[in-house]
Amino acid sequence: MSATTITIRLYATLQGYMPDNADHYPIQMGASLEHLIKSLEIPKDKIKLLFINGVRCGLETIVKDGDCIGIFPPIGGG
Amino acid sequence: MDKILRINMGPEAAPSMTTEGVGEYAGLGGRALTTAIVAKEVPALCHPLGAENKLVIAPGLLSGTTAAMSGRLSVGCKSPLTGTIKESNAGGQAAQMLARLGYMAIVIEGRPKDDTLYKVLINKDGVQITADNSLRLLGNYDLVDKIKSEAGDKVAIVSIGPAGERRMCAASIAVTDMEQRPTRHCGRGGTGAVMGVKGIKAIIIDDAGQQMRQPKDPEKFKAANQAFVAGLKKHPVTGEGLPAYGTNVLTNVLNEAGGYPTNNFSVGRFDNSSKISGESQAELENQRGGKGSATHGCHKGCIIRCSGTYYDKDGQYVSKQPEYETVWAHGGNCGIDDLDAIARLDRMDDDYGLDTIEMGATIGVAMEAGLAAFGDAEAAIKLLKEVGDGTPLGRILGNGAAVTGKVFGVERVPVVKGQALPAYDPRAVQGIGVTYATSTMGADHTAGYAVATNILGVGGTVDPLKPQGQIELSRNLQIATAAVDSTGMCLFIAFPVLDQPETFQALIDMLNAFYGLSLTSDDVVALGKSILKNEREFNKAAGFTAEQDRLPRFFKKERLAPHNVIFDVTDEELDSVFNW
Numbered sequence: 001m002s003a004t005t006i007t008i009r010l011y012a013t014l015q016g017y018m019p020d021n022a023d024h025y026p027i028q029m030g031a032s033l034e035h036l037i038k039s040l041e042i043p044k045d046k047i048k049l050l051f052i053n054g055v056r057c058g059l060e061t062i063v064k065d066g067d068c069i070g071i072f073p074p075i076g077g078g
Numbered sequence: 079m080d081k082i083l084r085i086n087m088g089p090e091a092a093p094s095m096t097t098e099g100v101g102e103y104a105g106l107g108g109r110a111l112t113t114a115i116v117a118k119e120v121p122a123l124c125h126p127l128g129a130e131n132k133l134v135i136a137p138g139l140l141s142g143t144t145a146a147m148s149g150r151l152s153v154g155c156k157s158p159l160t161g162t163i164k165e166s167n168a169g170g171q172a173a174q175m176l177a178r179l180g181y182m183a184i185v186i187e188g189r190p191k192d193d194t195l196y197k198v199l200i201n202k203d204g205v206q207i208t209a210d211n212s213l214r215l216l217g218n219y220d221l222v223d224k225i226k227s228e229a230g231d232k233v234a235i236v237s238i239g240p241a242g243e244r245r246m247c248a249a250s251i252a253v254t255d256m257e258q259r260p261t262r263h264c265g266r267g268g269t270g271a272v273m274g275v276k277g278i279k280a281i282i283i284d285d286a287g288q289q290m291r292q293p294k295d296p297e298k299f300k301a302a303n304q305a306f307v308a309g310l311k312k313h314p315v316t317g318e319g320l321p322a323y324g325t326n327v328l329t330n331v332l333n334e335a336g337g338y339p340t341n342n343f344s345v346g347r348f349d350n351s352s353k354i355s356g357e358s359q360a361e362l363e364n365q366r367g368g369k370g371s372a373t374h375g376c377h378k379g380c381i382i383r384c385s386g387t388y389y390d391k392d393g394q395y396v397s398k399q400p401e402y403e404t405v406w407a408h409g410g411n412c413g414i415d416d417l418d419a420i421a422r423l424d425r426m427d428d429d430y431g432l433d434t435i436e437m438g439a440t441i442g443v444a445m446e447a448g449l450a451a452f453g454d455a456e457a458a459i460k461l462l463k464e465v466g467d468g469t470p471l472g473r474i475l476g477n478g479a480a481v482t483g484k485v486f487g488v489e490r491v492p493v494v495k496g497q498a499l500p501a502y503d504p505r506a507v508q509g510i511g512v513t514y515a516t517s518t519m520g521a522d523h524t525a526g527y528a529v530a531t532n533i534l535g536v537g538g539t540v541d542p543l544k545p546q547g548q549i550e551l552s553r554n555l556q557i558a559t560a561a562v563d564s565t566g567m568c569l570f571i572a573f574p575v576l577d578q579p580e581t582f583q584a585l586i587d588m589l590n591a592f593y594g595l596s597l598t599s600d601d602v603v604a605l606g607k608s609i610l611k612n613e614r615e616f617n618k619a620a621g622f623t624a625e626q627d628r629l630p631r632f633f634k635k636e637r638l639a640p641h642n643v644i645f646d647v648t649d650e651e652l653d654s655v656f657n658w
Binding site: 077 | 322327355
């Protein structure tokens with residue numbers, strides 16, 4: 001059984017939670033974004049925006065092999 | 079604020095002034111006031127550089143009070159860039175001081191019979207207008223230094239650089255910040271050219287001896303302001319994100335979302351975006367240190383402090399922390415990934431008095447034309463220097479992306495009504511595409527900042543990659559923004575105001591307590607609608623039709639990677655934005 005690995009980017013105030021293996025982060029097959037966040041130990045209330053391959057997704061979305069994940073706290077600008 | 083200062087620059091006579099009561103303009107401020115005056119008093123068919131155009135400068139309804147965030151100064155006219163009505167606003171110190179001196183607006187009319195340059199001094203004793211040709215072609219930084227040596231370091235200065243004097247359509251009007259640096263600009267639409275053709279180089283505002291404007295109900299006002307401040311601090315965008323990272327925090331999220339216009343709007347992601355992100359910028363600023371480096375307010379009374387200060391590797395001041403729009407325009411849009419180069423370009427724009435968005439988009443078009451390679455920062459700096467020097471090439475570039483595209487035969491020119499698109503690709507952020515197409519201002523992001531809901535999840539969520547929901551989103555934000563633009567409030571209050579009803583209520587409570595009114599949120603909406611109606615009517619009289627409420631064709635034909643999307647809101651839908 002091949003492992004599922006994904007790329008993770010954590011931004012702004014979440015940068016401190018980046019794992020060393022962010023470019024090849026192993027995750028269980030069928031895991032959701034919610035599982036991922038738990039495994040990275042990011043408090044849920046710090047998270048606002050979740051992207052999988054550039055598209056915003058909810059916590060329940062299942063992560064697939066090769067996905068690029070981007071996670072942001074609440075941010076704004078103009 | 080109970081008076082309007084009218085300055086008539088001629089040509090029938092030498093410059094003269096009158097101060098009058100506000101008359102029919104009572105109850106208006108900021109954009110509501112500039113639009114009312116321009117719509118009523120400026121013939122819609124006039125030449126923007128002619129004597130019939132007027133330049134209106136107005137603080138907002140709450141400027142000069144103790145209300146937090148109330149330092150925005152609005153400038154209005156018929157735009158030489160777009161030919162539409164224009165309102166552009168900036169932070170800095172001028173709005174607070176002008177309001178405390180009692181001026182609702184300054185209206186500059188006519189144009190001088192020759193090319194004499196004037197400076198205007200406004201203080202508690204009155205107004206003086208003096209010829210001063212020694213100021214000719216000074217950059218804004220040297221100009222401020224010269225004025226400081228005569229007028230002291232507490233005055234606010236509203237000025238133009240050589241770009242405005244040369245009547246370039248990308249010319250801005252600069253406003254000095256708390257350090258008396260000319261870093262906050264009324265950027266969009268060439269208002270600097272109108273100030274230039276009217277012969278005014280600088281307006282010096284000295285509110286020494288003046289008090290804060292007093293509310294009708296001080297207790298209610300204080301309580302409302304406290305609730306307002308609490309709301310701003312509580313919301314994570316205004317309370318944490320903006321002070322830590324500034325507006326450039328947007329680079330990574332727009333890039334992630336695939337809507338970051340790269341290499342003149344040819345692709346939606348920039349490979350080197352992380353080098354110029356807000357996170358990298360903050361890290362660099364913190365490393366280099368210096369006063370106000372990563373957190374800095376542009377006006378007294380700002381509690382968000384989204385700005386910062388950019389020092390070079392030797393600790394020398396370069397510019398204020400470049401904003402997201404500037405970092406995009408001079409960075410990813412031109413393929414440039416060097417923060418130091420971007421800061422230099424920002425300083426040059428501020429010094430020459432130019433809109434950073436228009437200049438970055440223009441250099442991107444120039445690169446597409448082959449004048450420089452994408453990514454070549456030194457070449458970009460050389461091109462911008464031509465603008466500052468007023469060379470023939472500089473005059474082309476200084477008149478913006480549309481003119482440059484025409485002169486060099488470029489098809490991919492990202493403009494609406496002649497004004498360059500800001501830092502969000504409309505194919506991947508379709509709500510902002512609707513705003514770009516339909517705003518009375520030309521392609522403008524602040525006019526109806528759909529990015530908040532399309533990308534940032536503020537005020538709900540609307541999928542940025544599809545046309546559904548975008549019309550309503552843009553419409554509601556355009557209405558709300560026109561109202562906020564009248565209060566003197568920084569638009570970033572919108573983040574807490576859109577998410578926290580109690581913060582929106584606190585803003586209304588402040589207006590009511592200050593003026594002794596009983597406004598409701600319906601009145602705020604009605605104000606926004608009436609401003610847009612005024613602006614739409616002016617534009618119609620100026621010759622604009624539905625055909626100009628469109629994006630350039632390539633946004634509908636050329637798919638944007640990575641999402642492979644085109645802008646597919648229909649023309650019929652665009653024409654329904656103002657149906658209410």
